[in-house]
Amino acid sequence: MTTVHEREEFETVAETEVDSRGRVSLGRAGAKPGRRYRVESNPDGVLLLTPVxxxxxxxxxxxxxxxxxxxxxxxxxxxxxxxxxxxxxxxxxxxxxxxxx
Known part of the structure; x- marks a missing residue:
């Protein structure tokens, strides 16, 4: 699924590191336990998480x-x-x- 997003301004809220199992902790970025996200990526490796x-x-x-x-x-x-x-x-x-x- 490819979607086109209007240019949006993003604010840096945290920095994290991918662990050995490919996981990233989002707690410092304000993610709530149990919340689901759609993950989109672009050719530069930018990931966009949208609550769903x-x-x-x-x-x-x-x-x-x-x-x-x-x-x-x-x-x-x-x-x-x-x-x-x-x-x-x-x-x-x-x-x-x-x-x-």
Whole structure:
């Protein structure tokens, strides 16, 4: 994946060294434990780290379908207002794969 970035100003916040396993500590640069980053490089060896949030592929449809996302938001709002209906016990469907009837 190749992306083009507008010229941005960067500030030096730390200097670190790659260890024998190819790792770099980013704690002094403000990185938080557990945070994910997309890593991009250019021909000069400059690395650009961009914070990202990974989501499961099965949830991607919610992010790409605005109508579906709105329906989900509306359903959450209805539930918060107590506008729900008990449809019974669905445990009999626990062993079914998605798409099975």
């Amino acid at each position: 949030v990974s989501i499961p592929e099965r949830e991607m449809q919610v992010w790409t379908d605005p109508l579906l996302a709105e329906r989900i938001r509306a359903g959450i709002e209805q539930a918060q207002r107590g506008e729900t209906a008990d449809l019974g016990d669905f445990s009999k469907y626990l062993d079914q794969e998605d798409g099975e009837d």
